[in-house]
Amino acid sequence: MDEPNRLGARPETRPASPAHSEAKSSEGRQAGVARRSPAELAERALEGEQSAGARLIRLLENQERDGIEGLKALYPHGGRAHIVGITGPPGAGKSTLVDALIAEWRRRERRVAVIAVDPSSPFSGGAILGDRVRMQRHATDPGVFIRSMATRGQLGGLARTSFEASAVLDAMGYDVILVETVGVGQDELDVVELAHTTAVVNVPGLGDDIQAIKAGILEVGDLFILNKADRPGADETEKQLRLMLHLREGEERDAGFEPPLLRTVAPRGDGIVEVVDACTAHYEHLSTTGGIERKTAVRGHRFLVELVRELASEAVFARAAAGELAQLVDDVRARRTDPYSAAERLVAAMLKPS
Amino acid sequence: MARPIRVLVAKLGLDAHTIGVTVVAKAMRDAGMEVIYSGLKQTPEMVAATAIQEDVDVVGLSSLSAAHMRHFPRVVELLREQGASDKLVIGGGVIPEEDAEDLKRGGVAEVFTMGAETGDIVAYIEQWWTSRTA
Numbered sequence: 307m308d309e310p311n312r313l314g315a316r317p318e319t320r321p322a323s324p325a326h327s328e329a330k331s332s333e334g335r336q337a338g339v340a341r342r343s344p345a346e347l348a349e350r351a352l353e354g355e356q357s358a359g360a361r362l363i364r365l366l367e368n369q370e371r372d373g374i375e376g377l378k379a380l381y382p383h384g385g386r387a388h389i390v391g392i393t394g395p396p397g398a399g400k401s402t403l404v405d406a407l408i409a410e411w412r413r414r415e416r417r418v419a420v421i422a423v424d425p426s427s428p429f430s431g432g433a434i435l436g437d438r439v440r441m442q443r444h445a446t447d448p449g450v451f452i453r454s455m456a457t458r459g460q461l462g463g464l465a466r467t468s469f470e471a472s473a474v475l476d477a478m479g480y481d482v483i484l485v486e487t488v489g490v491g492q493d494e495l496d497v498v499e500l501a502h503t504t505a506v507v508n509v510p511g512l513g514d515d516i517q518a519i520k521a522g523i524l525e526v527g528d529l530f531i532l533n534k535a536d537r538p539g540a541d542e543t544e545k546q547l548r549l550m551l552h553l554r555e556g557e558e559r560d561a562g563f564e565p566p567l568l569r570t571v572a573p574r575g576d577g578i579v580e581v582v583d584a585c586t587a588h589y590e591h592l593s594t595t596g597g598i599e600r601k602t603a604v605r606g607h608r609f610l611v612e613l614v615r616e617l618a619s620e621a622v623f624a625r626a627a628a629g630e631l632a633q634l635v636d637d638v639r640a641r642r643t644d645p646y647s648a649a650e651r652l653v654a655a656m657l658k659p660s
Numbered sequence: 661m662a663r664p665i666r667v668l669v670a671k672l673g674l675d676a677h678t679i680g681v682t683v684v685a686k687a688m689r690d691a692g693m694e695v696i697y698s699g700l701k702q703t704p705e706m707v708a709a710t711a712i713q714e715d716v717d718v719v720g721l722s723s724l725s726a727a728h729m730r731h732f733p734r735v736v737e738l739l740r741e742q743g744a745s746d747k748l749v750i751g752g753g754v755i756p757e758e759d760a761e762d763l764k765r766g767g768v769a770e771v772f773t774m775g776a777e778t779g780d781i782v783a784y785i786e787q788w789w790t791s792r793t794a
């Protein structure tokens with residue numbers, strides 16, 4: 307297996323291989339995505355072709371050069387989608403809610419994409435991604451695109467390349483992108499930086515747990531969903547949630563937007579119209595208050611800073627002379643130097659003009 | 661960076677026995693694969709659309725009834741029609757020998773009958789992957 311071209315690798319000039327010219331031929335759809343160039347994949351993704359978009363996301367997920375080239379071509383076409391994050395504790399009904407939300411947005415003739423994140427096993431690196439089980443009635447709807455992603459070591463409730471995936475889906479013209487996070491506790495809230503609107507899902511009977519989650523999660527929600535409202539204890543939980551939302555007033559992120567608390571019974575679709583209305587109202591609020599630009603700037607900043615971090619560290623290791631890293635590790639081991647001095651030397655070597 | 665093999669595991673047919681597929685899915689995960697489980701009662705159309713959206717490398721189909729096993733080749737056909745014939749389609753379940761041969765003629769790469777160990781399935785996929793990317 308050849309080593310994938312990493313983010314940090316120097317751009318390669320790509321020879322026009324026979325495979326590529328063949329894929330450009332008339333019967334491209336039959337030829338399959340496997341042999342398409344990044345430009346071609348991007349072009350077809352822009353036309354809404356799911357297999358092309360899916361392949362780009364896969365390439366990006368694997369940090370392959372072709373994926374990055376494709377994203378560069380797609381990126382200018384994005385910026386129209388409403389990105390909605392759905393977060394909350396494990397088993398709260400997030401996937402069931404997403405399923406119901408897809409149905410309601412489809413009823414409103416919106417095209418919907420979903421990024422559903424589940425954790426990778428820290429032991430094997432593998433994962434079982436089961437969110438989409440609850441959404442399969444939409445599998446063959448051409449206006450719906452569901453992509454499961456494994457975290458691949460990323461903390462924060464999202465996958466390593468959720469930002470990239472959402473950029474692809476955005477450029478493909480999906481009106482709404484629903485992002486289901488892994489079932490989270492408190493401070494895994496990357497989704498807030500990705501989404502325009504973040505919905506926090508709670509369920510009855512959390513009791514003392516609400517105290518546990520209030521610190522992080524309640525402060526970031528743009529709307530709150532009390533799902534499983536058919537379960538006992540809904541009234542009590544709603545009372546507690548209202549109290550806590552009341553406490554957070556004054557430190558509102560979007561001045562002038564009161565985060566609603568909505569009850570749902572996701573498998574029955576109860577309360578879903580109200581959730582979609584609230585998401586839309588929040589987006590409109592953002593639109594009229596400069597919030598979209600602000601969110602886009604936050605997202606861009608986060609995306610950019612992470613990439614620089616990644617590219618820079620890869621460049622450092624790529625530049626390190628053969629054996630230098632091993633030598634420094636040995637020096638640290640023998641306490642001839644300390645880890646800070648060693649790291650500074652490696653970085654300084656990269657910053658030297660070559 | 662590792663590039664995990666992505667596998668879609670789906671059940672065709674009306675039975676609700678999930679134990680078999682769950683065991684297989686776990687074995688795949690433990691071998692470092694990303695397994696998308698799309699659930700019970702899937703139609704060939706749902707499987708093909710899902711395989712494309714998820715851009716999996718492998719589609720693993722399971723069925724406990726002969727009737728629904730007949731749909732395995734339909735999945736192969738749909739994938740081919742949609743330009744996704746690069747995906748490996750394998751099947752499993754209670755499958756008599758002669759049916760297995762039929763399925764293979766229909767484009768199902770390998771068929772694992774009840775006697776198969778999960779390890780055999782994992783090994784088969786890994787071998788295919790190595791030979792494909794070599």
Ligand SMILES: Nc1nc2c(ncn2[C@@H]2O[C@H](COP(=O)(O)OP(=O)(O)OP(=O)(O)O)[C@@H](O)[C@H]2O)c(=O)[nH]1
Binds near residue numbers: 399
């Ligand atoms: N009674 C009741 N059950 C619900 C409701 N919503 C979801 N469920 C059930 O709760 C269980 C978990 O639902 P999921 O949608 O998988 O929950 P999730 O938050 O996506 O779970 P993870 O992704 O594993 O964190 C399922 O058995 C659902 O059928 C509801 O409103 N009422």
Ligand SMILES: [Mg+2]
Binds near residue numbers: 400401402436486
């Ligand atoms: Mg879920």
